[in-house]
Amino acid sequence: MNDHRTVGGHRRYDSAEIEQLLSVSDGVTVTEKDVALYARVSTQKQVENLTRQHEWLTEVCGERGYRIVLDCSEIASGLNDNRRQFFKIIDAACKGEVKKVVVEHRDRLTRFGFRTIEQFFKGVGCAVEVLEQAEEKGEHEELV
Incomplete structure:
Protein backbone atom coordinates (compact mmCIF):
# COMPACT_ATOMS: atom_id res chain seq x y z
CA MET A 1 0.00 0.00 0.00
CA ASN A 2 1.38 3.37 -0.98
CA ASP A 3 1.34 6.22 1.47
CA HIS A 4 1.76 9.93 0.90
CA ARG A 5 3.40 12.14 3.50
CA THR A 6 2.03 15.56 4.32
CA VAL A 7 4.21 18.54 5.16
CA GLY A 8 3.54 17.83 8.84
CA GLY A 9 4.76 14.23 8.47
CA HIS A 10 1.33 12.55 8.55
CA ARG A 11 0.69 9.56 6.33
CA ARG A 12 -2.22 9.57 3.90
CA TYR A 13 -3.50 6.48 2.07
CA ASP A 14 -5.63 6.09 -1.04
CA SER A 15 -9.19 5.28 0.08
CA ALA A 16 -9.69 2.87 -2.85
CA GLU A 17 -6.76 0.74 -1.61
CA ILE A 18 -8.15 0.71 1.92
CA GLU A 19 -11.62 -0.30 0.70
CA GLN A 20 -10.09 -3.11 -1.34
CA LEU A 21 -8.25 -4.40 1.72
CA LEU A 22 -11.37 -4.22 3.89
CA SER A 23 -13.42 -6.24 1.41
CA VAL A 24 -11.09 -9.22 1.71
CA SER A 25 -11.61 -11.77 4.50
CA ASP A 26 -8.98 -14.50 4.89
CA GLY A 27 -7.96 -14.07 1.26
CA VAL A 28 -11.56 -14.55 0.02
CA THR A 29 -13.37 -11.60 -1.51
CA VAL A 30 -16.84 -11.06 -0.04
Whole structure:
Protein backbone atom coordinates (compact mmCIF):
# COMPACT_ATOMS: atom_id res chain seq x y z
CA MET A 1 0.00 0.00 0.00
CA ASN A 2 1.38 3.37 -0.98
CA ASP A 3 1.34 6.22 1.47
CA HIS A 4 1.76 9.93 0.90
CA ARG A 5 3.40 12.14 3.50
CA THR A 6 2.03 15.56 4.32
CA VAL A 7 4.21 18.54 5.16
CA GLY A 8 3.54 17.83 8.84
CA GLY A 9 4.76 14.23 8.47
CA HIS A 10 1.33 12.55 8.55
CA ARG A 11 0.69 9.56 6.33
CA ARG A 12 -2.22 9.57 3.90
CA TYR A 13 -3.50 6.48 2.07
CA ASP A 14 -5.63 6.09 -1.04
CA SER A 15 -9.19 5.28 0.08
CA ALA A 16 -9.69 2.87 -2.85
CA GLU A 17 -6.76 0.74 -1.61
CA ILE A 18 -8.15 0.71 1.92
CA GLU A 19 -11.62 -0.30 0.70
CA GLN A 20 -10.09 -3.11 -1.34
CA LEU A 21 -8.25 -4.40 1.72
CA LEU A 22 -11.37 -4.22 3.89
CA SER A 23 -13.42 -6.24 1.41
CA VAL A 24 -11.09 -9.22 1.71
CA SER A 25 -11.61 -11.77 4.50
CA ASP A 26 -8.98 -14.50 4.89
CA GLY A 27 -7.96 -14.07 1.26
CA VAL A 28 -11.56 -14.55 0.02
CA THR A 29 -13.37 -11.60 -1.51
CA VAL A 30 -16.84 -11.06 -0.04
CA THR A 31 -19.52 -10.64 -2.72
CA GLU A 32 -23.21 -9.78 -2.82
CA LYS A 33 -23.89 -13.53 -3.01
CA ASP A 34 -22.40 -14.18 0.47
CA VAL A 35 -25.31 -14.65 2.85
CA ALA A 36 -26.22 -15.62 6.38
CA LEU A 37 -29.29 -17.78 6.99
CA TYR A 38 -31.36 -17.24 10.10
CA ALA A 39 -34.13 -19.59 11.20
CA ARG A 40 -35.88 -19.29 14.57
CA VAL A 41 -38.77 -20.75 16.51
CA SER A 42 -39.99 -19.78 19.96
CA THR A 43 -40.33 -23.14 21.69
CA GLN A 44 -38.89 -26.64 21.71
CA LYS A 45 -42.31 -27.93 20.55
CA GLN A 46 -41.72 -26.16 17.22
CA VAL A 47 -38.41 -27.88 16.43
CA GLU A 48 -39.90 -29.54 13.31
CA ASN A 49 -40.78 -26.07 12.01
CA LEU A 50 -37.18 -25.00 12.63
CA THR A 51 -35.92 -27.91 10.54
CA ARG A 52 -38.40 -27.08 7.77
CA GLN A 53 -37.39 -23.39 7.80
CA HIS A 54 -33.71 -24.28 7.59
CA GLU A 55 -34.20 -26.73 4.72
CA TRP A 56 -36.31 -24.27 2.76
CA LEU A 57 -33.87 -21.38 3.28
CA THR A 58 -30.99 -23.59 2.15
CA GLU A 59 -32.92 -24.70 -0.94
CA VAL A 60 -33.91 -21.17 -1.98
CA CYS A 61 -30.39 -19.84 -1.45
CA GLY A 62 -29.04 -22.65 -3.62
CA GLU A 63 -31.54 -21.81 -6.37
CA ARG A 64 -30.52 -18.15 -6.26
CA GLY A 65 -26.82 -18.93 -6.40
CA TYR A 66 -26.05 -17.59 -2.94
CA ARG A 67 -23.03 -18.75 -1.01
CA ILE A 68 -24.02 -19.56 2.58
CA VAL A 69 -21.25 -18.14 4.73
CA LEU A 70 -23.09 -18.37 8.04
CA ASP A 71 -25.93 -20.74 8.92
CA CYS A 72 -27.76 -19.90 12.16
CA SER A 73 -30.80 -21.51 13.76
CA GLU A 74 -32.10 -21.18 17.29
CA ILE A 75 -34.96 -21.78 19.66
CA ALA A 76 -35.68 -18.45 21.34
CA SER A 77 -38.42 -15.87 21.59
CA GLY A 78 -38.39 -13.12 18.99
CA LEU A 79 -38.69 -10.74 21.94
CA ASN A 80 -35.52 -12.07 23.55
CA ASP A 81 -32.70 -9.57 23.18
CA ASN A 82 -29.99 -12.10 24.05
CA ARG A 83 -30.05 -14.54 21.12
CA ARG A 84 -26.58 -15.99 20.49
CA GLN A 85 -27.16 -16.98 16.86
CA PHE A 86 -28.69 -13.61 16.02
CA PHE A 87 -25.62 -11.89 17.51
CA LYS A 88 -23.35 -14.08 15.36
CA ILE A 89 -25.10 -12.66 12.31
CA ILE A 90 -24.78 -9.10 13.59
CA ASP A 91 -21.05 -9.65 14.20
CA ALA A 92 -20.54 -11.13 10.73
CA ALA A 93 -22.39 -8.22 9.11
CA CYS A 94 -20.34 -5.67 11.06
CA LYS A 95 -17.12 -7.38 9.98
CA GLY A 96 -18.26 -7.36 6.34
CA GLU A 97 -18.29 -11.17 6.13
CA VAL A 98 -21.86 -11.32 4.77
CA LYS A 99 -23.74 -9.03 2.44
CA LYS A 100 -27.24 -10.38 3.03
CA VAL A 101 -29.28 -11.96 5.82
CA VAL A 102 -31.95 -14.34 4.55
CA VAL A 103 -35.02 -15.16 6.67
CA GLU A 104 -38.35 -16.81 5.97
CA HIS A 105 -40.55 -14.14 7.58
CA ARG A 106 -39.87 -10.76 9.18
CA ASP A 107 -40.93 -12.10 12.57
CA ARG A 108 -38.21 -14.77 12.48
CA LEU A 109 -35.65 -11.97 12.80
CA THR A 110 -37.59 -10.05 15.44
CA ARG A 111 -41.15 -9.62 16.68
CA PHE A 112 -40.95 -5.84 16.89
CA GLY A 113 -38.65 -3.24 15.41
CA PHE A 114 -37.94 -4.99 12.11
CA ARG A 115 -37.37 -1.71 10.25
CA THR A 116 -34.83 -0.62 12.86
CA ILE A 117 -32.88 -3.86 12.51
CA GLU A 118 -33.14 -3.70 8.73
CA GLN A 119 -31.77 -0.13 8.80
CA PHE A 120 -28.90 -1.22 11.05
CA PHE A 121 -27.90 -3.98 8.63
CA LYS A 122 -28.16 -1.56 5.73
CA GLY A 123 -25.85 0.83 7.58
CA VAL A 124 -23.13 -1.82 7.79
CA GLY A 125 -23.50 -2.76 4.12
CA CYS A 126 -25.75 -5.78 4.56
CA ALA A 127 -29.27 -6.30 3.18
CA VAL A 128 -32.11 -8.30 4.72
CA GLU A 129 -34.02 -10.57 2.36
CA VAL A 130 -37.40 -11.82 3.55
CA LEU A 131 -38.53 -14.75 1.42
CA GLU A 132 -42.23 -14.71 2.35
CA GLN A 133 -43.83 -11.34 2.95
CA ALA A 134 -46.74 -11.12 5.42
CA GLU A 135 -48.88 -9.52 2.67
CA GLU A 136 -48.94 -12.83 0.79
CA LYS A 137 -50.91 -14.35 3.64
CA GLY A 138 -53.23 -11.38 4.08
CA GLU A 139 -52.87 -8.10 5.92
CA HIS A 140 -50.00 -7.57 8.35
CA GLU A 141 -50.31 -9.91 11.28
CA GLU A 142 -49.77 -7.98 14.47
CA LEU A 143 -49.25 -9.30 17.95
CA VAL A 144 -52.03 -8.34 20.28
